[in-house]
Amino acid sequence: MKKIAFDIMGNDKGILPAIQASVQFVEQNPTFEIILVGNEDEINKHYKKKLNNIKIKDSKITLKFTQQFRSVLNQSSSMIDAIKMVKNDEADAVLSCGDSGMYLASSTFLIGRMPNISRPAFMPFIPTIKKDKQFLLLDVGANRENTAQQLLEWAKLSSSFYKHMFNKENPIVKLINIGEEEYKGTTLVRETASLLQQEFTINYQGFIEPRILLNNETDIAIIDGFSGNLILKSMEGAILVFKSLLKESILKTGWRKFLALLLKPAFKEVGEKFDYRNVGAAWVIGLNKIVIKTHGSSDKKSFLGALNQVKIALEKNILEEVKRELE
Amino acid sequence: MKKIAFDIMGNDKGILPAIQASVQFVEQNPTFEIILVGNEDEINKHYKKKLNNIKIKDSKITLKFTQQFRSVLNQSSSMIDAIKMVKNDEADAVLSCGDSGMYLASSTFLIGRMPNISRPAFMPFIPTIKKDKQFLLLDVGANRENTAQQLLEWAKLSSSFYKHMFNKENPIVKLINIGEEEYKGTTLVRETASLLQQEFTINYQGFIEPRILLNNETDIAIIDGFSGNLILKSMEGAILVFKSLLKESILKTGWRKFLALLLKPAFKEVGEKFDYRNVGAAWVIGLNKIVIKTHGSSDKKSFLGALNQVKIALEKNILEEVKRELE
Numbered sequence A, B: 001m002k003k004i005a006f007d008i009m010g011n012d013k014g015i016l017p018a019i020q021a022s023v024q025f026v027e028q029n030p031t032f033e034i035i036l037v038g039n040e041d042e043i044n045k046h047y048k049k050k051l052n053n054i055k056i057k058d059s060k061i062t063l064k065f066t067q068q069f070r071s072v073l074n075q076s077s078s079m080i081d082a083i084k085m086v087k088n089d090e091a092d093a094v095l096s097c098g099d100s101g102m103y104l105a106s107s108t109f110l111i112g113r114m115p116n117i118s119r120p121a122f123m124p125f126i127p128t129i130k131k132d133k134q135f136l137l138l139d140v141g142a143n144r145e146n147t148a149q150q151l152l153e154w155a156k157l158s159s160s161f162y163k164h165m166f167n168k169e170n171p172i173v174k175l176i177n178i179g180e181e182e183y184k185g186t187t188l189v190r191e192t193a194s195l196l197q198q199e200f201t202i203n204y205q206g207f208i209e210p211r212i213l214l215n216n217e218t219d220i221a222i223i224d225g226f227s228g229n230l231i232l233k234s235m236e237g238a239i240l241v242f243k244s245l246l247k248e249s250i251l252k253t254g255w256r257k258f259l260a261l262l263l264k265p266a267f268k269e270v271g272e273k274f275d276y277r278n279v280g281a282a283w284v285i286g287l288n289k290i291v292i293k294t295h296g297s298s299d300k301k302s303f304l305g306a307l308n309q310v311k312i313a314l315e316k317n318i319l320e321e322v323k324r325e326l327e
Helices: A016-028 A040-046 A077-085 A102-112 A148-166 A187-198 A227-250 A253-275 A300-315 A318-327 B016-028 B040-046 B076-088 B098-109 B148-166 B187-198 B225-250 B254-274 B300-315 B317-327
Strands: A002-007 A032-038 A056-057 A091-097 A119-128 A132-136 A170-175 A205-210 A220-222 A282-283 A289-294 B003-009 B032-038 B056-058 B093-096 B123-128 B134-137 B174-175 B203-209 B218-220 B282-287 B290-293
Touching: A002 A102, A002 A300, A016 A032, A016 A040, A016 A300, A032 A040, A032 A077, A032 B203, A040 A170, A040 A227, A077 A102, A077 A289, A077 B300, A091 A300, A091 B003, A091 B203, A102 A282, A102 A289, A102 B187, A119 A148, A119 A227, A132 A148, A148 A170, A148 A187, A148 A220, A148 A282, A148 B093, A170 A187, A187 A205, A187 B016, A205 B003, A220 B003, A220 B174, A220 B254, A220 B282, A227 A253, A227 B254, A227 B290, A253 B003, A253 B254, A282 B016, A282 B254, A300 B003, A300 B203, B003 B076, B003 B300, B016 B032, B016 B040, B016 B056, B016 B282, B032 B040, B040 B056, B040 B187, B056 B076, B076 B290, B093 B300, B098 B134, B098 B187, B098 B282, B123 B225, B134 B203, B134 B225, B148 B174, B148 B187, B174 B187, B174 B225, B187 B203, B254 B282
Parallel strands: A002 A032, A002 A091, A032 A056, A091 A289, A132 A220, A170 A205, A170 A220, B003 B032, B003 B093, B032 B056, B093 B290, B134 B218, B174 B203, B174 B218
Antiparallel strands: A119 A132, A119 A282, A282 A289, B123 B134, B123 B282, B282 B290
């Protein structure tokens, strides 16, 4: 029985979507157990049909951001309690939709980094223009400043992860830059490129521009945390505005409005694919355990997406495979 | 008579769109003269109906990128010849669709920087969700690494520019960051924020995330050149992919296909607004003259957009106003 500790507090949409997703997940996957970590009284209001492989860990406090994060480590909160379950081998993976910064700091401190990894990174699976094809983007904001060596470590780590997760030898690794020419980019980008070129254990194929990032031209895209976060949020913002303007334009006339109704399925189909919430689950990669951050306004669907990523990773014993390979 | 030197070589779509845009522009604006700088034989193939306020400067060579850019300064090429017309006061503004890097380096070297400006920046006008409202985004790639002082200079420069260009006192200035909280971002971002807070000549209103950059929450958004370029290209890429998936999804069934045809005007309307080519004109701001870079695959419409920006700037004597204010 594989166990997943799930901190369900701190979601903008309340605890219901997490409970619904958990119930559906364990019904479909009877060899998994989910421990809902949160306010038990609240949980029992929504969780009526009791299942054997759903447990509750009562933890009434929702962790808030503080710059003195060490002070929270010894106090009970749903996030810290969930992380500690993994630390103490009471669970095999932990998910949380709480504050990203606190989650990153606490899980790094409590669980520890993998050997040869200096910094963890947030690593979402990003959809591409090709159906069912995703790529790994890292870091999207765990770090505010990085060195070339850290980016090299992530390239190796994510290559190994990708290989086992998606059964593909030698996944393509590209470095995000503002152009494809060698002389372009910051000192960090050019130093990283030079390290990646010398690293023969990975399949490095040069620079990629954000303009074609979603075009399925790479399996892994590496960048520092600040830039990666700007890229993700720029794409999200552009698509949101584009959708809203299109809607506005369509609703301008009665005729168009009627037609738009009939086209709704197509809009929904594409809209959802690139809804940030659906790529909102990011791995906190580089730690000794499976640690997943779900988006702070997740719905049932996005939680199910995250749980299914964890399922594959646990079934394939990803973390042990990656650790073995990196040593 | 205001004169615009227009290097029309180096456009992916050939010289025709530039000629058509120039003809239409001078017909609508008889107090302006355009000097088409390029291969005269080629120009005469397309330019049949001769107008008094269109001149041709024969310049047969299209400048290619070289890392030894100083070698090109003393050789004739359409780009260098056009820049020199402005340098020698034979024209009041220069436009080029040639190589960005060469244009930046050559125009900076030949024309020189404004007093108190250490580095020029690429500054496009970016459309927002609000009709006819644009904001200034800088730098989008003229610089690969910047200091806080340079970003402060741009904030002052663009504030003054915005005020005169759009007749608005105290335009809002925001700094792009990965969050709105004070502690977020790189050292550069936080140092810049600290300088901007102390600068009482500008209306600085804190951080803005790329996610809401197009939501008309600021008049000016400041960032270093590397990050700005990533943001612009991420937005462009996301919208292109979104459009193409939507099209694909709509064309899946015969019925939807028919409906989509009727909805085409709405798609076109929104698509064009966020087509990168239509924001492709960027000011090389910080130089002693009006220098505009048009996109390397511009059509007639985007050239007309750029020419109209130049027109407003020349009529309002923007550059002199800005220089006076910054001294």
